Amino acid sequence: MRLDKNFFLKIYGYELTWPGFAEAALTKLQGAGCNKARNYYTCIVVEQQYNDESVLKNVAEWYVKQDFYGKKVNESRT
Numbered sequence: 001m002r003l004d005k006n007f008f009l010k011i012y013g014y015e016l017t018w019p020g021f022a023e024a025a026l027t028k029l030q031g032a033g034c035n036k037a038r039n040y041y042t043c044i045v046v047e048q049q050y051n052d053e054s055v056l057k058n059v060a061e062w063y064v065k066q067d068f069y070g071k072k073v074n075e076s077r078t
Contacts, residue, residue: 003029003034003037003040005044008040008041008044008045009044009048011025011026011041012041012044012045012048022041026038026041
């Protein structure tokens, strides 16, 4: 089994859905002899959260620029 970035992102995704999953998975990986799994997971989660924050920041900036209340409908709905 390869422990690559996608593997740890899947664990992170399951952790978001089922809290406690990552701890159980990392404990089993350490029991199987992968002592650096927790460090890899932490690095990948921090990187993913940073990327998510930057995307959300861009979306927030776009949303602020929108003029939702300034537009008016020319015809009334009947």
